[in-house]
Amino acid sequence: MALGQIIRKKREELKLTLDEVGSKTGFSKPYLSTVETGKVKNPPSDELLRGLEKVLQFEPGVLLHIAHIERLPSDVRQQYESAEAENKKLRSLIKGLVKGGGKSKLDSILEAGKVKAEQKAETITPGRIVPIINKVAAGYPKDFDDLDYPVGIADDYVRCPDLHDPNAFAVRVVGDSMEPKYSEGDIVVFSPEAEVRNGDDCFVRFTEPHETTFKRVFFEDDKSVRLQPRNESYSPMIINGKRINGMYRAVVKYQRL
Helix, strand or coil: CCCCHHHHHHHHCCCCCCHHHHHCCCCHHHHHHHHHHHHCCCCCCCHHHHHHHHCCCCCCCCHHHHHHHHHHCHHHHHHHHHHHHHHHHHHHHHHHHCCCCCCCHHHHHHHHHHHHHHHHHHHCCEEEEEEEECECCCCCCCECCCCCCCCCCCCCCEEEEECCCCCCCEEECCCCCCCCCCCCCCCEEEECCCCCCCCEEEEECCCCCCEEEEEEEEEECCCCCEEECCCCCCEEEEEEEHHHHEEEEEEEEEECC
């Protein structure tokens, strides 16, 4: 979630007006409005952010941390987020090595780290880091390979504001059957928590053989599923519902310009 959205959401939860926040922080209503809508020309000062933390009852330092991340140059921010993702991957992989009965010292350390990580996850952040898994065919199903990483772990990541599903994942589109809405190279984020309805664009996983594809889904009366390409030059596929062991709705698209 962007900094301005976080501030506005908290203000509305506390039922405070911009005038009230302005009078308590010493900044004008018009300026606060530009901060909340993200139209401010210059980043909010640390003085304002500290004042907003106090007035809006944020934990001290939360808004400052988010603002400092947003101010980073894109290349530096990418390095920071990559390091954050690598730390998450390493923690998960090490934990996967700890098996068997009884709590070892390493178990305890990892459990303590998990608790701290979960507590941190509950705080406000500038967006969730979503793993980008293997490419998905926007045509007919192709073999799927998640590189055997644990859930939430990958070689590449994308940050998604306003997305809170811890199991969300992203793929790079291959092929043209979902054009014009999705083109090859686009990154599409899918949320397992999102309800799937007729006509939704979904990542669909099959069993026997293990394949995936990206299509609009329609549920037929005979319990089969029609997978409909958006590109009219492609024909739809009718699949027995028992062949599908995963169906996840698209919620975010990053388009190459």
